[in-house]
Amino acid sequence: MFVLSSQVLDLCVLATVNKEDTYGYKLTQDLIEAISISESTLYPVLRRLQKDNCLTTYDQPFGGRNRRYYQITPEGRRQLKKYEQDWIGYKESIDKIIRGDLK
Template sequence: MNYDKGLIAGSSALLVLSLLKEQERYGYELIKTLKDRSNDAFDFKEGTLYPILHKMENEGWIRSENKTVNGRTRRYYAITARGVKQLEVQQEQWSHFSSAVNQVLSFQGSGS
């Protein structure tokens, strides 16, 4: 299913921060993990992911560094203490927001 870009944009930082809280990852690894865990619902392109990562780095939510693993140099991203706090805020917001949306969608009022 193709999702509205606004829905994805509103949740992308939450998704990326949650993956980085587990472990540091490089860009393609983030893309693949999001796609795999969402059963292909979140199929980010590099042109979508990297601006998100740069914004989060500018906010101080993540840090990055180049590492060479098995002869291959990649840019790895890791969550910071500030990013963990931001993740907690976004998780709480998402929980309240999704609950409110579900309440509206499931309302069985008398209708008009």
């Protein structure tokens, strides 16, 4: 199993929230389908992305309680684009190593 860097986790969270506003538990379940992540790992990522103005939150009633939803901001979309570009370059470099295409 690969250890995911904080930038890769940020990319995964921002890409998921970019599709639709979502709450923490659902976000965790969605990401678990693709990568190994726990709620205890996810919530610090969400707080950091909020602090960096990439995500904002709002509460919505659900089942007699409030559910906190995360929404991507314009800054979050800019950061997502940067992470996507970085990821493509990183993946291409790793693919070269795996294929033995190094000079």
